[in-house]
Amino acid sequence: MSFIERTSIIKEGDTVILFLSVSNHYPIEVTKYKKNKNGNFVENKFQTIYGHFDVMELVGKKYGTKFHLPRGWAYVLHPTCELWTKTLPHRTQIIYTPDISLIIFGLDLAPGSIVIEAGTGSGSLSHAFIRTVYPTGHLYTFDFHEKRAEQAREEFQKHGLNSWVTVGHRDVISDGFDVEKPADAVFLDLPKPWEVVPHVQRSLKRGGKLCTFSPCIEQVQKTVEALKKSGEFVMLKTQEVLQRSNSIQYRTMTSLDFALDESEASTGKLVPIKKEQCKFRTLIPPTQTAGHTGYITFATFVPGVSLS
Amino acid sequence: MEISETKTSNSSGNAVVTSSTPGGLPGADEDGICDGKYVVVERGDQQRIILFKSNQTITFGKGSTQQDILLKGASGTSFLNAFKASPAPPEVIASHKPFKDNSKPWKKSNKARPQNLFVLERSAEPIVKSINEFYQLPDTISSGTDNRNIHDDNSSQAMKKHDIISLREQGVSSKEILDTIITSSKSFNQKTEFAQEKYLKKKEKIYGDVLVFRKPSISILSDYYFKRDPVKILGLRPDTLSQLLSYANIHAHGKYLIFENCCGLIVAAVLNRLGGYGAALHCHIGSNPQRQALVCMNFTEEDLKPMMNLDMLYLLRGSGSNLSVEKGDADVIQDENITTGEETESLEEPQAKKQKLESGAGAESDPDDDKNGKDSCNENEQSEMEEETTFVTSRKLRASNNREDNETSLAFFNETEFDGLIICGKEHPLTLLQRLLPRLALSTPFVIYCQHPEPLMDCYVWVKEKGIGANVYLVDNWFRNIQVETERTHPEINMSPSGGYLLFGTYIGT
Known part of the structure; x- marks a missing residue:
């Protein structure tokens, strides 16, 4: 099974998204046993609000169909990068789909691209990188946290993506990237991206792109200053994107009819204002939404070779 | 000629x-x-x-x-x-x-x-x-601390318009003209460093040399069209396009069903993400799919391999065996198009070719003339863009779609369980969704773009009523550029208030 190479029937070892509702869905690894808190292997049962079930029951079911639970049902969905981003186990803060989309789009990635990423974090963006560079490109992703790098490596293996990704445990600020192939793109999501700029200059190919993701404007400021000082980056731009998810609902409002009732004149009796119910369908924005995620900065690398 | x-x-x-x-x-x-x-x-x-x-x-x-x-x-x-x-x-x-x-x-x-x-x-x-x-200030120029002594009375610049024109006519370089303008300005020295920089930025527009x-890329094209002619691409902002590609799960070896009349920008973006592997079936109305943006990508034969076209008319009428009389008529028209196309390919110039690229009716009279009349402000640029971006790059991208291609596409349409559906057109998406959604494999995504939320609400209600979509969202985006300059970092003064709406979800059959 692979996130990218879609299959229609669930097999043992697959990762399935159990979809109960828009706010209630989980990734499930289809295995006979799972590790419990004490590190012992126990039978893999999954608990939902509609009761629990034996995960192996999923084997042989068709992706995209209803799966019956003791007190209800859910859909079993094939994993995609977007569903994974919504449901993955957080080991760090993660980057979400609106930012991921803009990053991949702005970096002009396509099959065959060589991409360097630091740090790996929980692998939310890494999955989308791999999907885009597949089947002829490669992702080199680094994290200075050994356990996280290890967990990411395992996850890529389970998700059938390991042929297109190399996970390294490394502090890129002190050690650089050590990737032999010149990269088409470097992505940095770390506290001090400006300190990595010299390594980026050594790793990118001419015309390659750098993208940094920083929550604070001071980080952006320092990064942009470092890029300008290097004298080898052009077409700098910083952007931010926020997504609003609307719900569609019917609403009713009372409409007041101010026409005078003709009977009023003849009878002399006051008639109250007529009211009419007016029903319409509308977009309801959420009551609260993300107001900030991070600033996304792009730059194009053109090493300064003087003609004269 | x-x-x-x-x-x-x-x-x-x-x-x-x-x-x-x-x-x-x-x-x-x-x-x-x-x-x-x-x-x-x-x-x-x-x-x-x-x-x-x-x-x-x-x-x-x-x-x-x-x-x-x-x-x-x-x-x-x-x-x-x-x-x-x-x-x-x-x-x-x-x-x-x-x-x-x-x-x-x-x-x-x-x-x-x-x-x-x-x-x-x-x-x-x-x-x-x-x-x-682009321009280095002469060393003799100093700068002021604020604008308290600067008066807008048109007296500070000693050079007159005709002086500058005559300098240009003498073939004086841009740098020398700027030197003259700046040194003959009485107030330039009093401007702050930042104001001087801003002034020079403005001058760069005129004197920049x-x-x-x-190299064209999807991000550049998307930006370019959105800034210059958003109507043509139905107001599809780059951030929205980026998400459309994500939610449609576009990747190499996937087979995608696309209804688009958005200058071919989406088909181009999908082809770019396919890298030559997989299939992108472009459904369109009429025999001329839009490709203005697509041709700008300089795609190779290999890149274009996944592209197939399907005139929706063929979809409606079915395969060749049960074609009606009307269908035959339509075919004749198309055949004519093809012949003209082939004959004139080596004779005609961009202007003429473009007409064939422009989809739908009204291609007889130059549609751009109209346009230029309306957008008088940037008439030059506008028309240049038209002429320049609508050239047929080669025979393989011929404007007209012939019957044989359509039959192949139709067969492909009927036998394929697609990995994703994108709808982005001028037409109301509901009937398109109803027709195309059942062609998806189970548990694959559909994404519909529309500039307005109402048609997407109609689609949402239909999908919910039929119970054929899970994980369905209707989203819009807020997108802003930030100016980053030392001590002058702030959001850009202008931003786009709307980038359109996306409805997306996962097809789960009935």
Whole structure:
């Protein structure tokens, strides 16, 4: 099974998204046993609000169909990068789909691209990188946290993506990237991206792109200053994107009819204002939404070779 | 035929086009600038996408500051180099026969004047230096701390308009003109450093003489169309397009069903993400799918392999065996199109070809004339873009779709369980969704783009009522550019208030 190479029937070892509702869905690894808190292997049962079930029951079911639970049902969905981003186990803060989309789009990635990423974090963006560079490109992703790098490596293996990704445990600020192939793109999501700029200059190919993701404007400021000082980056731009998810609902409002009732004149009796119910369908924005995620900065690398 | 008169003044036109037909050119460097390739040209913050022809000019500015820059100097070089435009030497002017657009005699910009002719020379300095330091202030210039003594009374500048024009006519370089303007200004010294920089940024628009050539990419095209002609791409903002590609789960080896009349931008973006593997079935109304943006990508034969086209008429009428009389009629029309296309391919010039590229009715009269009349503010740029971005790159991208292709596409449509569906068109998406959604494999995504939320609400309600979609969302985005400058970092003054709406979800059958 692979996130990218879609299959229609669930097999043992697959990762399935159990979809109960828009706010209630989980990734499930289809295995006979799972590790419990004490590190012992126990039978893999999954608990939902509609009761629990034996995960192996999923084997042989068709992706995209209803799966019956003791007190209800859910859909079993094939994993995609977007569903994974919504449901993955957080080991760090993660980057979400609106930012991921803009990053991949702005970096002009396509099959065959060589991409360097630091740090790996929980692998939310890494999955989308791999999907885009597949089947002829490669992702080199680094994290200075050994356990996280290890967990990411395992996850890529389970998700059938390991042929297109190399996970390294490394502090890129002190050690650089050590990737032999010149990269088409470097992505940095770390506290001090400006300190990595010299390594980026050594790793990118001419015309390659750098993208940094920083929550604070001071980080952006320092990064942009470092890029300008290097004298080898052009077409700098910083952007931010926020997504609003609307719900569609019917609403009713009372409409007041101010026409005078003709009977009023003849009878002399006051008639109250007529009211009419007016029903319409509308977009309801959420009551609260993300107001900030991070600033996304792009730059194009053109090493300064003087003609004269 | 007049349009075909380029510098080589080939009145037959035939030779001109043959020589500029891409692909067959010797020495067509894969990653360099050559005839027949689309390139992005940037001067300061002005941007153009043109079909590169080394014997033609590109025009920036207008009136007395108009520059007709001969492209020859950039031919054969790699992208991302800086070029300096300088007044053409007399021998170049003498040998240059200006490009005359006799089809639009009312266009003032066609008055080619020798003093406007510029030539390109590769800048000796690295690109960063050339771009960032288009003009270095003379050392004698100081700056003030605030604007308390600056009065807007039109008395500070000693140079008059005609003085500057006459300098230009004498062939004085941009740098020297700026030197003169600045040193003859009484107030420039009092402006703050920041105000001086801002002033120079404005002047760069007029006097900028550094050109950079870039390779077209989906992000550049998307930005370009959104800024210059958002109506053409239905207001699809780059951030929205980026999400559309994510939610549709576009990746190599996937088979996608796309309904689009958005200049071919989405089909181009999908093809780009397929990298030659998989399938992109482009459904459209009429025999001419939109491809204005698609051709700008300089796709290779390999890149285009996944592309298939399906006229929705074939979808409606079914396969060849049960075609009705009307269907036959439509076919005749299409066949005519094909013949004209083939016959004239080597004769006609961009202007004529473009008509065939323009989809749907009204292609007889030049649709751009209309447009130019309305958008009088940037008439020049507008029409240039049209002419330049709608050239058929080669035979493989022929405008008309023939019957055989459609039959193949229809068979493919009927036998394939697609990996994703994208709908992005001028038409109301509901009926399209109803027709196309069942072609998806279970547990695959659909994404519909619309500039307005109401049609998407209709789709949402239908999907929910039928119970054929899970994980369904209707989203819109807020997107902003940030100016990052030391001590002057802030969001850009202008932003786009709407980038359209997306409805997406996962198909779960019935």
